[in-house]
Amino acid sequence: MRRRFNIQMIIENLNPIVRNFLAFGVISIASTMTFAQNLPTVNTSISANDVLYPGEQYTATHVYTTPDKIDALATSLQATFGSTGGFSLDNYQITPTPSSAKATVLTTPVGSFSLFAFHSPVPFAFGEDRIGYYVKDIDAAVKKALQSGASVVVSKFTDPIGSDAIVRWPGGGVTQLYHTNDPRSEAPLITIPEQRVYVSSDNVTAYILGYLQFTGGQIIKVLSAADGRDIGQPGKTYQRFYLKSSVGVVDVLVTNGQLPFPYGKEHDGFQVPDVLAAVQRAVTSGATALTDAIYANGRTSAIIEFPGGFVAEVHDKGVF
Structure with missing residues (x-):
């Protein structure tokens, strides 16, 4: 027998993550029932x-x-x-x-x-x-x-x-x-890094649901038509989600995967006061600037390859 769902109960009680999706227009009311059936059963005794x-x-x-x-x-x-x-x-x-x-x-x-x-x-x-x-x-x-x-x-x-x-x-x-075994104690960061995750449109919902359910976080910003210049696709748009939890920010970039080098290679994005100055410090210390500084989606960014092959993005504005 198929389970019957009361849509209002789902929205109000089943999962706050689904409500977060609805609030940002990520999924439709009709889709909520499908997601509800596919979400893992949550043991509420284990919270983030x-x-x-x-x-x-x-x-x-x-x-x-x-x-x-x-x-x-x-x-x-x-x-x-x-x-x-x-x-x-x-x-x-x-x-x-x-x-x-x-x-x-x-x-x-x-x-x-x-x-x-x-x-x-x-x-x-x-x-x-x-x-x-x-x-x-x-x-x-x-x-x-x-x-x-x-x-x-x-x-x-x-x-x-x-x-x-x-x-x-x-x-x-x-x-x-x-x-x-020995508890760590570290000073708070001055700025919050953004973990950059590239996903396809067919995987984005699964990824975001899983991440938010594990961390207890929420979607804090959605760019439904982000400027493609900052992923090497000028003249095109893509979808972008920012997720925030107690352990940081994740920048989810939903693309077609047709990305020119070096986009998609970068692990994280780091906020700095001045992108050009940060790039210069990196280059002086042995890194390579893989892109020029680009202004798109309200901030300036560039991509750097550090010695040993580590690729990272730097930007001058956070999402808050």
């Missing part, structure tokens, strides 16, 4: 607050490079964005199977970075993760991710400072969940 350490400073951009480039990468990132701290561990096993890597953690006023350079072959799935979320309990975090539609790519494992798991979100994107 139970799982995530709040604070964008605990969300780390993951960068994989080579041993001969990791120090130059760290130096260039600090020269470009400033530095509030950091440390390195060499010949370190960060995987559940035997391996050896150098790990460098950097904190800057505009975001945190975890840099990894393997001396050994890189085990499965490592290198696919582009972001790390600091969680209070790794088991609860994995369970919450599964309830949000994610799949577990690498199950829970321990490392010398805590425990980890790697998950893949519906619609795309791989994230490492990590917990440290």
Whole structure:
């Protein structure tokens, strides 16, 4: 027997994420019933607050490079964005199977970075993760991710400072969940980085629903006809969603995938007071400017490749 849904009950009670979609016109009333049937059953005893350490400073951009480039990468990132701290561990096993890597953690006023350079072959799935979320309990975090539609790519494992798991979100994107045995305490960021996620139109709903359900976040801004100049498609438009939660901002770019280099290669976007000055600092410290500064969608942006191949966007205005 097919389940019967009262549409008003769905809108008011089933899931605040669906209401958020409706408020921004992302989905129609008619589509809500379909999404309602496909959403994972939520165990309300596990909330985002139970799982995530709040604070964008605990969300780390993951960068994989080579041993001969990791120090130059760290130096260039600090020269470009400033530095509030950091440390390195060499010949370190960060995987559940035997391996050896150098790990460098950097904190800057505009975001945190975890840099990894393997001396050994890189085990499965490592290198696919582009972001790390600091969680209070790794088991609860994995369970919450599964309830949000994610799949577990690498199950829970321990490392010398805590425990980890790697998950893949519906619609795309791989994230490492990590917990440290000794609680971290980091100063708040001056500006909030934007995790940049490129998705297709057929995957955007699954991705956003899953992400918001896991983080307890919401859609804060939608550009239904964003200027395509800032993704290398002048004269065209595309759809763009900004998601906000206690662990940061995600910039979801819905495109046809026909993107010229370097668009789609960048991991994150970082807010800086002056884009040209930031690009100059980066170039002076060994990076390469991959695009000119472009003004589109209310802000100036550029894309930079840092030593070791890490590609990032910089922009001069946030979404708030």
